[in-house]
Amino acid sequence: MAAAAPPPPPSPAPEAPNDVPQGSTPRGHPLFARIRLAHPTDVPHIHKLIHQMAVFERLSDQCIATEASLSSTLFTSPPFQSFTIFVLEVSHTPFVEHLQYNNPAYPPITKVVNLDLPINDPDRDLFRSNGGVLGGDACVAGFVLFFPNYSTFLAKPGFYIEDLFVRECYRRKGLGKMLLSAVAKQAVKMGSGGFAGSLVMLLMLMLMPSSSSSLGNFHTFFVGFRIQEMK
Amino acid sequence: MAAAAPPPPPSPAPEAPNDVPQGSTPRGHPLFARIRLAHPTDVPHIHKLIHQMAVFERLSDQCIATEASLSSTLFTSPPFQSFTIFVLEVSHTPFVEHLQYNNPAYPPITKVVNLDLPINDPDRDLFRSNGGVLGGDACVAGFVLFFPNYSTFLAKPGFYIEDLFVRECYRRKGLGKMLLSAVAKQAVKMGSGGFAGSLVMLLMLMLMPSSSSSLGNFHTFFVGFRIQEMK
Numbered sequence: 001m002a003a004a005a006p007p008p009p010p011s012p013a014p015e016a017p018n019d020v021p022q023g024s025t026p027r028g029h030p031l032f033a034r035i036r037l038a039h040p041t042d043v044p045h046i047h048k049l050i051h052q053m054a055v056f057e058r059l060s061d062q063c064i065a066t067e068a069s070l071s072s073t074l075f076t077s078p079p080f081q082s083f084t085i086f087v088l089e090v091s092h093t094p095f096v097e098h099l100q101y102n103n104p105a106y107p108p109i110t111k112v113v114n115l116d117l118p119i120n121d122p123d124r125d126l127f128r129s130n131g132g133v134l135g136g137d138a139c140v141a142g143f144v145l146f147f148p149n150y151s152t153f154l155a156k157p158g159f160y161i162e163d164l165f166v167r168e169c170y171r172r173k174g175l176g177k178m179l180l181s182a183v184a185k186q187a188v189k190m191g192s193g194g195f196a197g198s199l200v201m202l203l204m205l206m207l208m209p210s211s212s213s214s215l216g217n218f219h220t221f222f223v224g225f226r227i228q229e230m231k
Numbered sequence: 232m233a234a235a236a237p238p239p240p241p242s243p244a245p246e247a248p249n250d251v252p253q254g255s256t257p258r259g260h261p262l263f264a265r266i267r268l269a270h271p272t273d274v275p276h277i278h279k280l281i282h283q284m285a286v287f288e289r290l291s292d293q294c295i296a297t298e299a300s301l302s303s304t305l306f307t308s309p310p311f312q313s314f315t316i317f318v319l320e321v322s323h324t325p326f327v328e329h330l331q332y333n334n335p336a337y338p339p340i341t342k343v344v345n346l347d348l349p350i351n352d353p354d355r356d357l358f359r360s361n362g363g364v365l366g367g368d369a370c371v372a373g374f375v376l377f378f379p380n381y382s383t384f385l386a387k388p389g390f391y392i393e394d395l396f397v398r399e400c401y402r403r404k405g406l407g408k409m410l411l412s413a414v415a416k417q418a419v420k421m422g423s424g425g426f427a428g429s430l431v432m433l434l435m436l437m438l439m440p441s442s443s444s445s446l447g448n449f450h451t452f453f454v455g456f457r458i459q460e461m462k
Contacts (some may be wrong), residue, residue, distance in 0.1 A: 062384050076388075083381035083388065123373065149378055150314035152394050153293050154279045155300035157307075160391070163383050164242065174362045223290035 006063070007048040009055050010168055011122035029115040031090055031177055035182045036101045036108035038085035038143065043071050045140040046085065048126065053165040076159050079105045080190065081148070086182055088142040088166065088175055089129055092118075096136040109182060113173055121169050142166035144179040157188050237294070238279040239400055242353035245314050249260045260346040262321055267332050267339035269316035269374065274302050276371040277316065279357065284396040310336045311379070311421065317413055319373040319397065319406055320360055323349075327367040340413060344404055352400050353356055373397035374426050375410040390418050 038046060047067045054063035074085065086106075089095070101108055121127075121139065129138040142165050149160035161183060166176045269277060284296035305316065310382045316339075320326070332339055351359075352370065360369040373396050380391035392414060397407045 054384060059384065065384060065386035072386055073381070073386055075313070081308070082379050145381060145383055145389075147378065147380055148313050149391075149393060150304070150376060152376055153285060153290065153296060155296035155304055157304055159382075160378075162380060 005059070007051050008126075010052045014170075019093070029118045031092070031113045031115055031119065031173065032106050032110060032138075033092055033113055033141075033178060034089045034091070034095050034110045034138070035086050035179060037079055037103045037106045038074070038087045039103075040071060040075055040101060041100070042085075042087050042140065043067050043074070045127055045129075046070060046087070046143060047165070049140070049143050049165055050163075052167065054164065056165070066075065080186065083145060083147040083162070086144045086146075086179060087140055088144075088179055089138045090119075090141045090170060090175070091136060091138040093137045095138060100130075106186070110152065111178060113175070115173065119169055119173075121167075123169075127167070138156070141170040142175060142179060144183060146183050159183055237291070238282050240358075241283045243399075253384070260349045262346055262350065262404065263325055263341060263342045263369075264344055264372075264409060265320045265322070265326050265339050265341045265369070266317050266410060267320070268310055268330060268337045269305070269318045269335045270334075271302060271306055271314075272331070273318050273371065274298050274305070276358055276360075277301060277305070277318070277374060278348065280371070280374050280396055280398070281394075285400065287396070305307050310334065310451065314376060314378040314393070317375045317377075317410060318371055319375075319410055320369045321350075321372045321401060321406070322367060322369040324368045326369060331361075337417070342409060344402065344406070350395070350400055350404075352398075354398070354400075371403040373406060373410060375414060390414055 044067055047065060047070055050065050050070075051060070051063055054060045074083075076082070095108075095110060124139050127139040127141070129136070129140060143163070144161060144165075145163045146159045146161045148157055150157050161180070164176060164179055166179070263404060275298055278296060278301055281296050281301075282291070282294055285291045305314075307313070326339075326341060355370050358370040358372070360367070360371060375395045377390045377392045381388050392411070395407060395410055397410070414454055
């Protein structure tokens with residue numbers, strides 16, 4: 001079978017409008033953000049996000065994930081017992097609840113981010129949640145993949161974040177932090193349930209500067225985070 | 232409750248005997264090595280190994296694991312579904328089989344390493360397998376802790392090795408490689424069973440030079456391994 005063509009690269013984020021006179025900048029554009037467990041119907045969006053992440057990391061040649069291979073491997077274990085994905089959605093209007101996304105293992109969490117300017121998302125239709133069939137304005141803006149780990153020095157289980165990605169036009173809005181926080185809160189929640197007393201998260205993210213003018217500099221580097229919740 | 236005192240640091244490995252004349256060096260000292268799933272009765276040895284690893288990594292102040300905390304957290308999931316420990320044992324005589332260690336999820340694997348000189352293990356009694364109650368000469372020489380991970384770029388699950396440690400006097404005998412290989416083979420085995428087609432292991436180990444004269448040099452560094460089994 002011929003390999004499927006990779007999804008299109010991300011459209012460049014448009015420049016912020018510069019014809020808005022100072023002093024009259026509209027304020028209070030609400031952006032509704034929701035984090036929920038990934039669902040098999042999210043695979044086409046997760047696939048595109050992974051390929052955008054590969055472009056971002058300049059590792060496109062190493063990215064061979066397909067929708068079929070993701071579908072057959074991503075949902076083999078109950079949430080949190082093995083690798084797990086949270087999907088980040090955003091919407092200009094409040095989210096419409098839908099049973100499909102109300103997994104009892106993780107009720108979705110929502111937050112309203114007040115922006116100075118509305119976001120122009122050139123790929124909104126491409127990332128419309130569930131293909132738009134559930135109605136509403138929501139689209140997928142990012143994801144985080146994590147799995148249980150264990151610190152031998154602390155004798156405590158925790159979560160290890162393998163990938164975290166937010167689409168370019170939604171960056172610098174606190175949404176990546178919201179994804180991190182959701183994983184941390186889940187670790188604490190599992191800890192408070194007696195799973196492990198107190199939990200530790202050991203996170204390692206690969207970051208790159210947004211500028212491509214990194215000649216002579218490292219363009220990838222690792223950063224470790226340790227979030228410890230002591231009870 | 233007062234914190235339990237950490238286990239004693241490792242005894243320095245004795246120098247190799249230098250009074251053996253060249254040409255008369257005895258050859259063919261067999262060392263029997265076995266890798267098996269950790270059992271709750273191994274916790275005292277795992278505890279000591281973790282603290283020796285902390286000494287090796289100069290992170291003793293961060294190592295607060297106790298036998299009690301390890302016992303309550305290490306065996307909460309079936310093998311390979313979450314974090315899993317393989318224990319490495321060595322013996323001067325062939326291993327005595329024991330039902331306790333014959334976990335159907337992972338039949339132990341054994342190997343004979345032929346050494347030029349016998350190993351003088353100053354901590355043999357401290358690490359005697361199961362306190363010696365099962366008879367035999369076996370003692371615990373190392374361990375590896377790993378857990379399932381997932382490569383989004385390849386859409387494949389695999390194993391991530393968090394810790395690998397071999398006691399000082401047993402290093403440079405191929406036993407660390409044997410532990411690595413055991414995890415790789417288990418990944419391949421799970422892949423051939425239809426779990427994930429082909430599997431990938433992404434390993435990250437923290438290494439230190441054996442010499443302490445690292446002034447002016449990095450004394451810790453990370454090395455990544457990627458073992459890919461394509462079918």
